[in-house]
């Protein structure tokens with residue numbers, strides 16, 4: 671059993687974090703959910719508390735005697751941030767510590783994995799790409815965002831091939847994939 675911190679950012683994909691939490695607890699892991707305030711506008715704290723069996727808070731001001739923002743990070747085996755919004759990636763890259771999740775990210779020595787989810791334009795913006803590069807340079811794993819190849823907010827970037835949804839999909843050696851295109855299928859990011 672691992673102690674996993676599940677950070678949840680304030681994107682519409684936050685609903686998937688409840689399913690991810692369920693899968694992690696069923697696999698025997700002890701999961702502490704640390705949502706942002708924006709995340710709780712999408713999924714209620716009661717859902718995370720019921721599924722994890724652990725208390726949920728967003729602020730460093732909760733549970734002050736325990737110094738939660740330090741203890742949660744220091745005792746984690748893995749910090750998994752899913753979904754990671756553009757805003758959350760930016761705050762993490764800058765090193766902000768203005769809520770419990772970003773403070774935990776600064777206090778932890780555990781591996782950190784970000785699972786971004788956002789509109790294609792937000793992902794491809796140079797600001798976001800710089801933030802991702804910064805986080806990767808510091809050792810974090812930042813997965814490519816999921817999208818399904820269809821038109822709309824989750825469309826693949828212009829010039830990128832549509833892909834099947836198999837998690838094991840990879841471009842064939844004969845496929846020319848521009849450098850800005852993801853190398854994995856959307857399902858692989860979840």
Ligand SMILES: Cc1cc2nc3c(=O)[nH]c(=O)nc-3n(C[C@H](O)[C@H](O)[C@H](O)COP(=O)(O)O)c2cc1C
Pocket residue numbers: 678679680681682683706707708709754755756757758761787788789792
């Ligand atoms: C309905 C709705 C859906 C949103 N979905 C996303 C999203 O998928 N990705 C994203 O980066 N921001 C999304 N946003 C914007 C974020 O909620 C906003 O940037 C927020 O400040 C992120 O806060 P965080 O740093 O706590 O994640 C969405 C906003 C709304 C109102």
